[in-house]
Amino acid sequence: MTAEPILSVEGFSKQFELHEQGKIIPSSSNVNFDVYAGKLTALIGPTGAGKSSVLKGIFRTYLPSSGRIIYHAVNGHTLDLVQADDYQILDLRRQEIGFVTQFLHALPRQATEDVVAQPLFQRGVNRDQARQKARELLEQLNIPERLWSVPPATFSGGEKQRVNLARGLIAKPRLLLLDEPTASLDPATTDRVVEMIQAMKIEGTAMLAIFHHPDLVERLADNVVTLTPPLALDNKEVA
Ligand SMILES: Nc1ncnc2c1ncn2[C@@H]1O[C@H](COP(=O)(O)OP(=O)(O)O)[C@@H](O)[C@H]1O
Ligand SMILES: [Mg+2]
Numbered sequence: 001m002t003a004e005p006i007l008s009v010e011g012f013s014k015q016f017e018l019h020e021q022g023k024i025i026p027s028s029s030n031v032n033f034d035v036y037a038g039k040l041t042a043l044i045g046p047t048g049a050g051k052s053s054v055l056k057g058i059f060r061t062y063l064p065s066s067g068r069i070i071y072h073a074v075n076g077h078t079l080d081l082v083q084a085d086d087y088q089i090l091d092l093r094r095q096e097i098g099f100v101t102q103f104l105h106a107l108p109r110q111a112t113e114d115v116v117a118q119p120l121f122q123r124g125v126n127r128d129q130a131r132q133k134a135r136e137l138l139e140q141l142n143i144p145e146r147l148w149s150v151p152p153a154t155f156s157g158g159e160k161q162r163v164n165l166a167r168g169l170i171a172k173p174r175l176l177l178l179d180e181p182t183a184s185l186d187p188a189t190t191d192r193v194v195e196m197i198q199a200m201k202i203e204g205t206a207m208l209a210i211f212h213h214p215d216l217v218e219r220l221a222d223n224v225v226t227l228t229p230p231l232a233l234d235n236k237e238v239a
Contacts, residue, residue: 005034045227098173
Protein backbone atom coordinates (compact mmCIF):
# COMPACT_ATOMS: atom_id res chain seq x y z
CA MET A 1 0.00 0.00 0.00
CA THR A 2 1.54 3.32 -1.04
CA ALA A 3 -1.01 5.73 0.50
CA GLU A 4 0.04 7.67 3.61
CA PRO A 5 -1.63 6.44 6.77
CA ILE A 6 -3.98 8.84 8.58
CA LEU A 7 -2.89 7.38 11.90
CA SER A 8 0.30 5.59 12.93
CA VAL A 9 0.51 4.02 16.37
CA GLU A 10 4.14 3.35 17.30
CA GLY A 11 5.27 1.48 20.40
CA PHE A 12 2.07 2.27 22.29
CA SER A 13 2.06 0.99 25.88
CA LYS A 14 -0.30 1.65 28.75
CA GLN A 15 -0.08 0.60 32.35
CA PHE A 16 -2.25 1.66 35.26
CA GLU A 17 -0.71 2.61 38.58
CA LEU A 18 -2.99 1.82 41.48
CA HIS A 19 -1.31 3.94 44.10
CA GLU A 20 -3.52 2.89 47.03
CA GLN A 21 -2.67 -0.78 46.49
CA GLY A 22 0.90 -0.09 45.37
CA LYS A 23 0.33 -2.08 42.16
CA ILE A 24 1.01 -1.57 38.47
CA ILE A 25 -1.52 -3.17 36.12
CA PRO A 26 -0.04 -3.62 32.65
CA SER A 27 -2.56 -3.10 29.84
CA SER A 28 -1.36 -2.62 26.25
CA SER A 29 2.29 -3.32 25.51
CA ASN A 30 4.31 -2.16 22.47
CA VAL A 31 1.42 -1.95 20.01
CA ASN A 32 2.22 -0.87 16.42
CA PHE A 33 -0.10 -0.38 13.44
CA ASP A 34 -1.33 2.08 10.78
CA VAL A 35 -4.84 3.17 9.82
CA TYR A 36 -5.66 4.35 6.28
CA ALA A 37 -8.39 6.43 4.69
CA GLY A 38 -11.21 4.23 3.43
CA LYS A 39 -9.89 1.17 5.29
CA LEU A 40 -10.83 -0.55 8.50
CA THR A 41 -8.17 -1.84 10.87
CA ALA A 42 -9.50 -4.36 13.42
CA LEU A 43 -7.91 -4.90 16.84
CA ILE A 44 -8.37 -8.47 18.04
CA GLY A 45 -7.26 -10.41 21.11
CA PRO A 46 -8.77 -11.87 24.29
CA THR A 47 -10.46 -9.84 27.01
CA GLY A 48 -7.85 -7.85 28.92
CA ALA A 49 -5.43 -7.70 25.96
CA GLY A 50 -5.61 -3.89 26.06
CA LYS A 51 -7.78 -3.28 22.98
CA SER A 52 -10.07 -0.68 24.57
CA SER A 53 -7.04 0.99 26.17
CA VAL A 54 -5.53 1.58 22.71
CA LEU A 55 -8.71 3.31 21.51
CA LYS A 56 -8.93 5.37 24.70
CA GLY A 57 -5.27 6.34 24.28
CA ILE A 58 -5.91 7.59 20.73
CA PHE A 59 -8.96 9.59 21.88
CA ARG A 60 -6.90 10.72 24.91
CA THR A 61 -9.42 9.43 27.44
CA TYR A 62 -6.24 7.84 28.82
CA LEU A 63 -2.76 9.26 28.48
CA PRO A 64 -0.52 6.48 27.10
CA SER A 65 2.47 5.42 29.24
CA SER A 66 4.79 5.43 26.23
CA GLY A 67 4.81 5.47 22.45
CA ARG A 68 3.74 7.86 19.70
CA ILE A 69 0.36 8.30 18.02
CA ILE A 70 1.01 10.19 14.81
CA TYR A 71 -2.11 11.76 13.29
CA HIS A 72 -2.18 13.41 9.86
CA ALA A 73 -4.81 16.14 10.16
CA VAL A 74 -7.03 17.33 7.31
CA ASN A 75 -5.08 20.62 7.16
CA GLY A 76 -1.92 18.70 6.26
CA HIS A 77 -0.34 19.07 9.71
CA THR A 78 1.05 16.08 11.54
CA LEU A 79 0.80 15.83 15.31
CA ASP A 80 1.54 13.34 18.05
CA LEU A 81 -1.70 12.79 19.98
CA VAL A 82 0.34 11.81 23.05
CA GLN A 83 2.01 15.25 23.13
CA ALA A 84 -0.83 17.42 21.78
CA ASP A 85 -2.36 19.93 24.19
CA ASP A 86 -5.95 19.60 25.42
CA TYR A 87 -7.24 22.30 23.05
CA GLN A 88 -5.85 20.48 20.03
CA ILE A 89 -7.42 17.23 21.25
CA LEU A 90 -10.82 18.86 21.84
CA ASP A 91 -10.67 20.45 18.41
CA LEU A 92 -9.88 17.12 16.75
CA ARG A 93 -12.73 15.46 18.66
CA ARG A 94 -15.08 18.14 17.41
CA GLN A 95 -13.92 18.14 13.80
CA GLU A 96 -12.16 14.92 12.84
CA ILE A 97 -12.05 12.04 15.30
CA GLY A 98 -15.16 10.17 16.47
CA PHE A 99 -15.46 7.44 19.10
CA VAL A 100 -18.31 4.97 19.53
CA THR A 101 -17.61 3.75 23.06
CA GLN A 102 -18.93 0.53 24.60
CA PHE A 103 -21.37 2.40 26.80
CA LEU A 104 -23.57 5.40 26.11
CA HIS A 105 -22.74 8.52 28.09
CA ALA A 106 -25.48 11.12 27.74
CA LEU A 107 -26.74 14.12 29.67
CA PRO A 108 -29.58 12.98 31.97
CA ARG A 109 -32.54 14.89 30.52
CA GLN A 110 -31.52 15.26 26.88
CA ALA A 111 -33.91 13.90 24.23
CA THR A 112 -32.49 11.02 22.22
CA GLU A 113 -32.59 12.96 18.95
CA ASP A 114 -30.51 15.72 20.58
CA VAL A 115 -28.05 13.21 22.03
CA VAL A 116 -27.51 11.95 18.48
CA ALA A 117 -27.41 15.45 16.94
CA GLN A 118 -24.88 16.73 19.53
CA PRO A 119 -21.76 16.32 17.31
CA LEU A 120 -23.47 18.43 14.61
CA PHE A 121 -24.58 21.06 17.16
CA GLN A 122 -20.93 21.30 18.23
CA ARG A 123 -19.88 21.93 14.66
CA GLY A 124 -22.37 24.77 14.44
CA VAL A 125 -24.85 23.04 12.12
CA ASN A 126 -28.35 24.54 12.22
CA ARG A 127 -30.39 22.79 14.98
CA ASP A 128 -33.32 21.76 12.77
CA GLN A 129 -31.02 20.32 10.12
CA ALA A 130 -28.99 18.48 12.75
CA ARG A 131 -32.15 16.99 14.31
CA GLN A 132 -33.45 15.98 10.88
CA LYS A 133 -30.22 14.09 10.21
CA ALA A 134 -30.42 12.51 13.69
CA ARG A 135 -33.94 11.24 12.97
CA GLU A 136 -32.81 9.73 9.67
CA LEU A 137 -30.08 7.78 11.45
CA LEU A 138 -32.39 6.69 14.28
CA GLU A 139 -34.80 5.39 11.66
CA GLN A 140 -32.04 3.54 9.78
CA LEU A 141 -30.98 1.91 13.04
CA ASN A 142 -34.56 0.81 13.82
CA ILE A 143 -35.15 2.95 16.91
CA PRO A 144 -38.94 3.42 17.16
CA GLU A 145 -40.10 6.99 16.59
CA ARG A 146 -41.88 7.17 19.98
CA LEU A 147 -38.44 7.03 21.66
CA TRP A 148 -36.81 9.90 19.74
CA SER A 149 -38.10 12.66 22.03
CA VAL A 150 -37.33 10.97 25.37
CA PRO A 151 -33.92 10.58 27.07
CA PRO A 152 -32.15 7.25 26.43
CA ALA A 153 -31.53 6.64 30.17
CA THR A 154 -34.15 3.88 30.43
CA PHE A 155 -33.49 2.28 27.03
CA SER A 156 -32.45 -1.37 26.71
CA GLY A 157 -28.77 -2.19 26.13
CA GLY A 158 -29.34 -2.71 22.40
CA GLU A 159 -31.28 0.56 22.06
CA LYS A 160 -28.56 2.51 23.87
CA GLN A 161 -25.95 0.96 21.62
CA ARG A 162 -27.88 2.07 18.54
CA VAL A 163 -28.14 5.64 19.89
CA ASN A 164 -24.40 5.57 20.56
CA LEU A 165 -23.72 4.41 17.00
CA ALA A 166 -26.01 7.02 15.48
CA ARG A 167 -24.16 9.73 17.42
CA GLY A 168 -20.79 8.37 16.31
CA LEU A 169 -21.73 8.20 12.65
CA ILE A 170 -23.72 11.44 12.29
CA ALA A 171 -20.80 13.84 11.85
CA LYS A 172 -18.89 11.55 9.46
CA PRO A 173 -15.54 11.86 11.22
CA ARG A 174 -12.32 11.38 9.24
CA LEU A 175 -11.15 8.81 11.77
CA LEU A 176 -13.73 6.71 13.59
CA LEU A 177 -12.93 4.54 16.61
CA LEU A 178 -15.45 1.77 17.31
CA ASP A 179 -15.41 -0.33 20.52
CA GLU A 180 -17.64 -3.40 20.09
CA PRO A 181 -20.36 -1.33 18.42
CA THR A 182 -22.63 -4.30 17.64
CA ALA A 183 -22.15 -6.44 20.78
CA SER A 184 -25.81 -6.23 21.86
CA LEU A 185 -27.53 -5.83 18.49
CA ASP A 186 -29.84 -8.31 16.76
CA PRO A 187 -28.65 -9.79 13.42
CA ALA A 188 -30.83 -7.50 11.26
CA THR A 189 -29.53 -4.32 12.94
CA THR A 190 -25.98 -5.69 12.81
CA ASP A 191 -26.37 -6.12 9.04
CA ARG A 192 -27.57 -2.53 8.81
CA VAL A 193 -24.50 -1.36 10.74
CA VAL A 194 -22.24 -3.40 8.43
CA GLU A 195 -23.80 -1.62 5.44
CA MET A 196 -23.28 1.78 7.09
CA ILE A 197 -19.63 1.00 7.84
CA GLN A 198 -19.09 -0.17 4.26
CA ALA A 199 -20.67 3.06 2.96
CA MET A 200 -18.37 5.11 5.21
CA LYS A 201 -15.35 3.23 3.88
CA ILE A 202 -16.33 4.13 0.34
CA GLU A 203 -16.59 7.78 1.44
CA GLY A 204 -13.01 7.56 2.73
CA THR A 205 -13.47 7.31 6.50
CA ALA A 206 -10.54 5.65 8.26
CA MET A 207 -11.72 3.23 10.95
CA LEU A 208 -10.16 1.42 13.88
CA ALA A 209 -12.54 -1.12 15.37
CA ILE A 210 -12.91 -3.80 18.01
CA PHE A 211 -15.62 -6.34 17.18
CA HIS A 212 -17.20 -8.82 19.52
CA HIS A 213 -17.90 -11.31 16.70
CA PRO A 214 -15.03 -12.72 14.58
CA ASP A 215 -17.51 -12.86 11.72
CA LEU A 216 -17.57 -9.03 11.59
CA VAL A 217 -13.77 -8.87 11.43
CA GLU A 218 -14.01 -11.19 8.44
CA ARG A 219 -16.66 -9.05 6.78
CA LEU A 220 -15.22 -5.59 7.43
CA ALA A 221 -11.51 -5.57 8.23
CA ASP A 222 -8.81 -4.63 5.70
CA ASN A 223 -6.03 -5.09 8.29
CA VAL A 224 -6.05 -7.13 11.48
CA VAL A 225 -3.82 -6.35 14.48
CA THR A 226 -3.61 -9.00 17.20
CA LEU A 227 -2.95 -7.91 20.80
CA THR A 228 -1.81 -10.38 23.43
CA PRO A 229 -2.57 -9.96 27.13
CA PRO A 230 0.42 -9.01 29.28
CA LEU A 231 1.85 -12.00 31.20
CA ALA A 232 0.71 -12.27 34.82
CA LEU A 233 4.43 -12.29 35.65
CA ASP A 234 4.55 -8.70 34.40
CA ASN A 235 2.49 -7.62 37.42
CA LYS A 236 4.94 -5.47 39.31
CA GLU A 237 4.87 -3.83 42.67
CA VAL A 238 5.31 -0.08 42.50
CA ALA A 239 8.78 0.72 43.86
N1 LIG B 1 -8.92 2.63 34.36
C1 LIG B 1 -8.27 1.48 34.62
N2 LIG B 1 -7.64 1.27 35.80
C2 LIG B 1 -6.98 0.13 36.07
N3 LIG B 1 -6.87 -0.89 35.17
C3 LIG B 1 -7.47 -0.75 33.98
C4 LIG B 1 -8.20 0.44 33.63
N4 LIG B 1 -8.69 0.28 32.37
C5 LIG B 1 -8.27 -0.94 31.95
N5 LIG B 1 -7.55 -1.56 32.91
C6 LIG B 1 -6.91 -2.87 32.82
O1 LIG B 1 -6.13 -2.93 31.64
C7 LIG B 1 -6.22 -4.22 31.05
C8 LIG B 1 -6.69 -4.09 29.60
O2 LIG B 1 -8.02 -3.59 29.60
P1 LIG B 1 -8.80 -3.23 28.25
O3 LIG B 1 -7.98 -2.26 27.47
O4 LIG B 1 -10.18 -2.84 28.63
O5 LIG B 1 -8.77 -4.64 27.50
P2 LIG B 1 -9.72 -5.24 26.34
O6 LIG B 1 -10.50 -4.12 25.74
O7 LIG B 1 -8.77 -5.90 25.38
O8 LIG B 1 -10.58 -6.25 27.02
C9 LIG B 1 -7.17 -5.04 31.92
O9 LIG B 1 -6.39 -5.81 32.80
C10 LIG B 1 -7.95 -3.97 32.66
O10 LIG B 1 -8.41 -4.45 33.90
MG1 LIG C 1 -12.54 -3.76 25.63
